[in-house]
Each structure stands twice: as structure tokens, then as C-alpha cells.
Amino acid sequence: MKDISDVVVIGAGIAGLTSAALLAKSGLNVMVLEAHDKVGGCAGYFDVESKWGRFRFPTGATAAVGLEEDGLHRQIFEMLGLSCPAVPISHLKVFLPDLTIDLHHDARKWRAARAKLPGNHVGQELFWKLQELVADAGWLSLTRKPSLPLQRGIDLRRNLALADPRLLPLIMALPFSLGEAMKWLRIDRDRAFCALVNLQLLITTQSLSHAAPLTNGMAGLDLWRHGAFHPIGGLGSIAEKLLEGFEKFGGQIRFGSKAVGLERSGPSWEVRLANGEAVHARRIVTNVPVWNLNSLLPTIPPVIKNAQQRAGRGWGAVNLYAAVREEIIPPDLPIHAQVLT
CATH class of the missing domain: 3.50.50.60 (FAD/NAD(P)-binding domain)
Incomplete structure (x- = not known):
């Protein structure tokens, strides 16, 4: 048998x-x-x-x-x-062609760092406030442990019982892409800002801003603020x-x-x-x-x-793995860094 x-x-x-x-x-x-x-x-x-x-x-x-x-x-x-x-990661250092910026876990340091980005400062700050609202609602939804995907009537009833008004930003974001939000706020042509956003999306959602759903994208941009670990x-x-x-x-x-x-x-x-x-x-x-x-x-x-x-169709990347001597690493370089040339 x-x-x-x-x-x-x-x-x-x-x-x-x-x-x-x-x-x-x-x-x-x-x-x-x-x-x-x-x-x-x-x-x-x-x-x-x-x-x-x-x-x-x-x-x-x-x-x-x-x-x-x-x-x-x-x-x-x-x-x-x-x-x-695990060890908490304090920040990510991003090297852009004309600017270096640190994405800090510490909220005060992160606000000060992003203020250095050129372009539409009002639109950018509104974007980051929206990002925090949607991402916080997303993390909250996970703590509620919803039944997904919906397969039975009991799943729907259980999820309705988990409803929380703090989830409203997440629900309102569902129909839109992150790229649309950037256009509404007139920051989609701020080159350094867009480069920073797209670099983060590539490592978290594996997409760029025009293709990332607003819910997924805002959560992906929240990696360092929310708290990443090694x-x-x-x-x-x-x-x-x-x-x-x-x-x-x-x-x-x-x-x-x-x-x-x-x-x-x-x-x-x-x-x-x-x-x-x-x-x-x-x-x-x-x-x-x-x-x-x-x-x-x-x-x-x-x-x-x-x-x-x-x-849709997937995409790939070429990875280079290298071991380097510790003494050649700059003392102020964090465990994670991104370089855009």
C-alpha cells in the first residue's frame, strides 16, 4: 500500500x-x-x-x-x-550621481536626509507622508492575520470582523499605482527623487514606480523606516x-x-x-x-x-559576489549600500 x-x-x-x-x-x-x-x-x-x-x-x-x-x-x-x-540595520547609504543620501530607521534623521533631495520639496514631503500612512496601514493589516485568498464565506466573515478604520488608507490606495501618485504630486520629473524611489522598489517589489501598485510600493519604500535586520x-x-x-x-x-x-x-x-x-x-x-x-x-x-x-513577464539581474579585506572598507560605510552610476 x-x-x-x-x-x-x-x-x-x-x-x-x-x-x-x-x-x-x-x-x-x-x-x-x-x-x-x-x-x-x-x-x-x-x-x-x-x-x-x-x-x-x-x-x-x-x-x-x-x-x-x-x-x-x-x-x-x-x-x-x-x-x-538578528542585528538591526540602522540605515542604507545610497550613492546617486550627484548626491549621497542615507535612508535612516530613525525618523528624525530620515526627515533631515530626504530634505536634501532637489526638486518639488512640498510634493516630495506630501509623498513621504502618504507613504507612511499607507505603509503603516499595510503593516497593521498583517498583524490582523486576514484569511487570504478568500475561498469560503467564512473567510469573508472573518475578514470583516477584523475591519479597522486605521486600514482606510490601504483600502483607498488599492486602485492606484505608485507612479500615478508621483504624477499627482508633480514629483515624477524630480530625477534624484525618482532614482532613489526606483532603487528601493527594485530591491523590495522588483518593479519600478510606474508598475508598482501603490499599496506594495509604499510598503516596499518602508523597509528601512519600519526596521530591517541582518x-x-x-x-x-x-x-x-x-x-x-x-x-x-x-x-x-x-x-x-x-x-x-x-x-x-x-x-x-x-x-x-x-x-x-x-x-x-x-x-x-x-x-x-x-x-x-x-x-x-x-x-x-x-x-x-x-x-x-x-x-506579466519576469526580469533578471546579474549578481557579483566578492570577499574583500575589511581594512579597505570605509569606516562610515553601513552594512548596506546602493550605488547608481
């Missing part, structure tokens, strides 16, 4: 590991399938051995949010009986801790197990692997990019097609 897990999670990224760990903690029999040899996905890591020593580099994300008091990641670690020590041991520590919690509650993970097909098999699901094996589960959680579902599912449901169309 074939073994059937309660849940199979495809992909050991942060979302997949979080889902798997919490499901395992609830008492379910959970298996995670990971195509690579490490956990973390877009917030993973790789190690390099050299004659100068051993170095660990992050893949993708280089700063974390949610590790502050009452932050979502911190709450999850507490549920799992674990901790993930976990001890690097960003990969978050995934490693989640894996520790998952295995602590009896979860199993299979590395080098790439899922290539997914279909119903009676009352359960069958996941076909690249090596010809198949695993079975009563429920499936897919923690893969929405486009990857085309190769997994025999037919693509309309809801997934719509999500793919909304997402």
Missing part, C-alpha cells in the same frame, strides 16, 4: 518552510520536496571554500523584516519554540531555523527532489519527481513561482492563468 502524507509542500523557500513547520506543529504528517541541496529559495545562501577561508553569500534577499517585536517571522519562531538572533549567520539563518522547527515536529524533507508533475489520484494527489518516483498526499502546498505551475499541472485553472497574466 502506498504511503500517503497529510501534506506535501513543493519548494523549501521561506513560505514553504513556514507552512510546513506550522502544519507539522499542528500534528499533520508533512513532507517537503526541494529540488536543490539547500533550503531558502530566494532567501537562501551558498558557501565558498577558498585559500582565504570559508565565505557564505546570500542568494536574493540581503535584509529581513518581521524580526522585530510582534513581527510575523518573530511570532512564527516563537510558535515553534525557537529564536533567530540575522546572525546571514539571511540563510531564517530558512535554517524554519527547517529546524519543521524537523523538530516530525517533518521530513527530501533534497534533490524536483517535482515535474502534479495530478489527482483518487482522493489524494500524486507528485511525480524528475527521477521517476511518485509521492502521494491528501493536500498539496506549492511554494513555486506562479509560472512554474504550467509544467506541474495537466490543466491550468483560470485563477492561475489570471495570476500569470497580472504578473
